[in-house]
Amino acid sequence: MVEALNKALHQAMEADDRVVLLGQDIAQTGGVFRVTAGLLDSFGETRVVDTPLAEAGIVGCAIGMAVYGLLPVVEIQFDVFVYPGFEQIVVHAARYAWRTKGELPASIVIRIPFGGGVRAPELHSDSPEALFCHVPGLRVVCPTTPQDARDMMLAAIEHPDPVVFMEPKRIYRAGRKEVTDDPPFPLGQANGAPEKILSTARIARDGNDLAIVTYGPTVPLSIQAADRLAHERGIEARVVDLRSLYPIDVGAVTKAASECGRALVVHEAPRTAGLGAEVSSLIHERVMLDLEAPVGRVTGYDAPFPQFANEDDYLPSVDRITAGANKVLDF
């Protein structure tokens, strides 16, 4: 995924000289996760910038640049370090369009590597996506495959709305997959394609017995759980990779729930007021009569992300997802 994101940034910067990158340690070293490796050499230090250590400054300046007409892509080094920039995201990035009847949106992309599973020290493993989904005016997306990462990054840059781009760091380097060279739409010619790419879910595994709705680091785990269910019980689960966390592709979610009659939501973030609550409500509100069981949830717990020796206890595992699925199936 790292290479795919890098490729997208490269393509976007080549296609449009208004695209600039801001972040800590992104230029000289290519970022802590190497997502921006090589871009300094290709595009120079005015467009690939190692900033001072200040997230409010980074996001706020990106907004100012966007107002002037640039297309900034901001890197937050790790999930929790976005918080000093949170105010800028909430009170300005999300509201420029609203104040101008949509005419002057703050067209920025905020990249946030997030989540646990990498044995990191305290405060390097949070999943704060729900906080952003709660802010009207933002789009929140999360790719899971390298191809999606490439396509969604290009779409996020092209799309006029501010996009919070959640990058699941646990699968940054999971399996290298080829990514197409051709962009998913002609760059620079907005034709509705970015909007579509940023708001549709993906069926990551087919099935008709149980809908598992998930995103990010728990997509591959949910697929494994689905395979196990097929093996152990002959149950075929459909895994829906949301990709867009706001707005949710409600059509894909309700279709899956209604066709399967049973649904489970899986995410790594804490449960209360998380995406699972939203997805579950949408399903219950819209297709309750098609359901054989209440929608289940397998999530991180309502507890601070633990120190890493216990992170496997916290993270939804294939075991926990399977157990959660069995509960819904055996209701």
Added chain:
Amino acid sequence: MTELLRYIGDGAGVPDREVPDGLAEKDLIELYRWLVLLRTFDERAVALQRQGRIGTYALYWGEEGTQAGALYACEERDWVFPSYRQNAIGILRGVAPSTVLAWWRGYGGGHGFYNPRDHRVGPICVPIATHLPHATGLSWAAKIRGDDVASLSWFGDGATSEGDFHEAMNFAAVFKVATVFFCVNNQWAISTPISKQMATATVVEKAAAYGMNGIRVDGFDPIACWKATKDALDRGRNGEGPTLIEAYCYRLKPHGTADDPNLYRDESETAKWLPHEPIGRTSAFLKRLGVLDDDKERAIGDEAKQTIAQAVVEMEAIDQPGREILFEGTYATGMPWTFEEGLRELEEVDRPPEVKPLGPQPGPSTGDHAEPKPGDPS
């Protein structure tokens, strides 16, 4: 550039200055003992990380003087607030070294965390500059209560860019509280050199903007760090408000065990700073003073090695915390029902296999994280 306060010369061209008042012979030896203990901890922690016995680790090799010197100037009742770079400072205040090692091993609860009130040492702070307002608030509270308690926080050159730094400085100056802002200017914030961090020539000149005292010291000279801190605390206790200390030095090692400085800086420049490192320099100084000899030096080194070796044994004797730890102590009293449900759910599924910290990371990589390992659950 502002003159650096310095006491320890180089034994050749640069002369030693007289030891400042307040540091008797026994203090010098005790301060040296602290330096050696910190160094020993740090070197052992790096070795443990290489062996996969703790996770990624933020080393402070070369910055011991900024830590021990400043802490030695504090009274026992004063509070200090470390960043991750001063992670082991608590061991000089009675925190078990095994607790700090356990923190780096990924253990939580009482295994890896200490109670700040037991030692007047704030928690190891990871998000940059966020602990600075706490130091301000603490000494402000002491002032409100009429107590003679000061505070000190350590942070880096990079931290001066964060809003929390400026807010903490301003509050401290406005309310004239006894707090010391101790900036360890090691000239690097991961890969970002100070020239890209700020447009001022020094950190210390920022003090003027807030109306507080500022002093710039040789960060490799523990005596200078002690003296500047002592004076700052005395002023603070006198009602003269906060002080910003800039301890000018150089980050002699990688940012953390997962970092490769060759990606962004010329390590031959680093080599030039190496002779300034504080342990060898202090030892030579104390020998010139006749306060330390080889035997005593060896004894202090042996004692430190033993203390840390014992800490490693203690750390490894801790059983990996059980999964209940996820839900412990998040609230001061009891558990909300969501926790009880979570615990029940957790007990229903089989316990995942034992987790050992990842071993040495394949480079190249930078930053304070463990690189996701290829083939991680996907």
